[in-house]
Amino acid sequence: MTQPSPSAALVADTLDRLRAQGPLVHSITNLVVTNSTANALLAVGASPAMVESAEEAGPFARVADALVINLGTMTAERARGMHAAASAARDAGTPWVLDPVAVGALAFRSTVAVELLAHRPQAIRGNASEILALDALLGGAPAIAGRGVDAAHDAASALDAARRLAERSGAVVTVSGPVDRVTDGRRLAEVANGHPLMPRVTGLGCTATALVGACLAVEPDPLLASACGMTLIGLAGELAAERARGPGSLQVELLDALHRLDRPTILARARLQLHPLA
């Protein structure tokens, strides 16, 4: 077990700002996690709004404080809303984060993912498989029919891909795993919070991305915002696991833990380290 990080105060400050400002977080997310994502955003103090049609997503992204785009349960119609929102976000200066769910495994969403990167997200979060695939796609590799959302690669081995992807896309890239790694190509943040039961609850990666989006609304440095979002979900998962009897109660306890999270707990338990990238 590492000592509490001095960066923990940053996480506590960011959560204070979330609760004080209640930023409007526009989410276009997949059908599996709409409810849990909205509840997690509410639990940290943000104001979620799920607006996803091509008719509405563009105008809404202009007035929102941050935008989250998640490629799960992709359809052609949802892709139109995503393009409208990402394009408007870039125009209006709304920071946004991309969650490339199962990218590389399916040709259609791989194309959408690459197209969306042209709208310059501030942040990207995926598991090791997804980050490796997105990096390969940007480098011109074809999509390969794969098996989707379960990470088949170790997060550490994906760090090179994250670094390249950060340089090519201009976004801060988070590779989630037992230790989350966040890089902008120059700096590296590592978050060692979390619990092994978390992957047995559907969509906690999507929730992590949504919390990164919320932090982007109140923290201008996307590396720090990404690291704060990952620390908040990891901490909440740890606290929840202390009370949960399985994945059902973990999901419930996680929302309670996000809502109850306070500065002393963050300072005592956050495992966030910031380094220059070697």
Add this chain to the structure above:
Amino acid sequence: MTQPSPSAALVADTLDRLRAQGPLVHSITNLVVTNSTANALLAVGASPAMVESAEEAGPFARVADALVINLGTMTAERARGMHAAASAARDAGTPWVLDPVAVGALAFRSTVAVELLAHRPQAIRGNASEILALDALLGGAPAIAGRGVDAAHDAASALDAARRLAERSGAVVTVSGPVDRVTDGRRLAEVANGHPLMPRVTGLGCTATALVGACLAVEPDPLLASACGMTLIGLAGELAAERARGPGSLQVELLDALHRLDRPTILARARLQLHPLA
């Protein structure tokens, strides 16, 4: 704290009828709350059915005992299903309730909302912002890009708008808030149940609307049905908050509380007042 209202017996009677009759409540609701809405309807004894496509929604609205239309996560395709359902409900005499989520903030759904009013809902439920916006739209005001579902106005200040909207639309209008206000333009019902943690759970307003819909199936007076629905959700939220540790457990406890709600609890705790409108 006010004394128990004599109208509390009305709420208990309505819940008895819900449980005895198990009305079929047809819901076209948003992607965030499909699960929680269906579960809340089951917990009060109704039989929920989520049928939303243009192909199926019309025929189904004819055989249902009530219809709920909620404008969240609007798309053009969902709008077609809503029109088919509302039109069929009016023809067949199926009572229906409209939840104008984020109306006024977005042009597309504002247009849909005004069009749906032509199918004459028996009831409308929204927060103060939504009721003010819908009243303004009916009066010819343009939609204004706003920030959506969080109420920016006090419920009391929206009462004038509710009264006008009731007169223009022919529907009973509920403005939800710390005290919910329900009016048909002549009478006023006020419901003082509820708990401050409830807005930290996504979609409890949508759940309230669904319960209003269920009550419309068993109570022919839409003002009483609306007031009963609001009292049921408010009471369940209060009871749930006594056991919850945060918004995650509140959502779970609320379903248990709706299921367990009994006549003595309703008589002791309902805070429903009926008045003529001054």
Add this chain to the structure above:
Amino acid sequence: MTQPSPSAALVADTLDRLRAQGPLVHSITNLVVTNSTANALLAVGASPAMVESAEEAGPFARVADALVINLGTMTAERARGMHAAASAARDAGTPWVLDPVAVGALAFRSTVAVELLAHRPQAIRGNASEILALDALLGGAPAIAGRGVDAAHDAASALDAARRLAERSGAVVTVSGPVDRVTDGRRLAEVANGHPLMPRVTGLGCTATALVGACLAVEPDPLLASACGMTLIGLAGELAAERARGPGSLQVELLDALHRLDRPTILARARLQLHPLA
């Protein structure tokens, strides 16, 4: 109460294989239960993936270990994804299960259901009303506007329909109810696990179908796979009901129970009987 069935070991073995192999279960399910279905699949050890668009569902069904198609919240677009997935599953030898939610009650999905049967599912699971309706449709009866998902017929009375449907479709047919009955036209499995509170939670029938799909991935005999899936959900419901205070906590406890289910509990409590069909 019957004695523990010798078939209980089969259920325990199947669960062991699920946890060891973590099969990829491709689900196209309705909007109400995406989250609860994914979580139930994770809780038994499977790896769920919700991929439903016409663009992606076909290729994904080829690489998945099993496919689940559920007709709830049907739309024309979802039907296209279902056809693509079922067709690819048949070509690739991916076993699949059909849940004909509310079939017979609505003309559009009745047509889709009959068309999908041409892609030869290994298994079908529905309540008595749905199995009676699907059998009637295959026999040339018209769809009749009905009231949807609540079973209006006793499971036993639907056994004849199940037998005919099994013979006509080539699928193993499960009629769920207080006692679930599973038949391939020659053999009959009966599962007496479950709890009366379970129908007060939305979509547990859909969850049952998903677990049947997971079992199809690890058990080549579709009758045994179907019976194992029904036993797992029934047992988990019973265990959950011992701790739940209502339908909200039942849903949470059920996921915990699926996750915690172990061989001694299965051997002691499974109520699965296998017979030749008289």
